[in-house]
Amino acid sequence: xxxxxxxxxxxxxxxxxxxxxxxxxxxxxxxxxxxxxxxxxxxxxxxxxxxxxxxxxxxxxxxxxxxxxxxxxxxxxxxxxxxxxxxxxxxxxx
Numbered sequence: 001x002x003x004x005x006x007x008x009x010x011x012x013x014x015x016x017x018x019x020x021x022x023x024x025x026x027x028x029x030x031x032x033x034x035x036x037x038x039x040x041x042x043x044x045x046x047x048x049x050x051x052x053x054x055x056x057x058x059x060x061x062x063x064x065x066x067x068x069x070x071x072x073x074x075x076x077x078x079x080x081x082x083x084x085x086x087x088x089x090x091x092x093x094x
Contacts, residue, residue, distance in 0.1 A: 019058045022078060026066040027055040029073040044068055 017025065030051065033040055041048045046065060054065045067078040 016081075017078065019060070019063060022063060022066050022070070023054075023056070023058045026069050029069060030055050033073055040069070040072075044072065 030037065030040065037051045038048045041051045044051070044065065050065060051069070054062055054069055071077045
């Protein structure tokens, strides 16, 4: 199991990543994986094509599988952190 996400740069605990950074880390892990993408896909329950998409696509539609790949191939998990905002709206007169 790897101790860093991307082998060329260490990852810090509590580091924040955007969709592109998650894609890069996922891609680096898949590339450095000793097995085949087919074997990796089978372990995750996805098709090899979906694992291939995870290496190149960015965004909310593919991030779930990217997070699963990172969790499987490294010592890290990627947790989603959401921010809630409230806004003030004027009441309509009755």
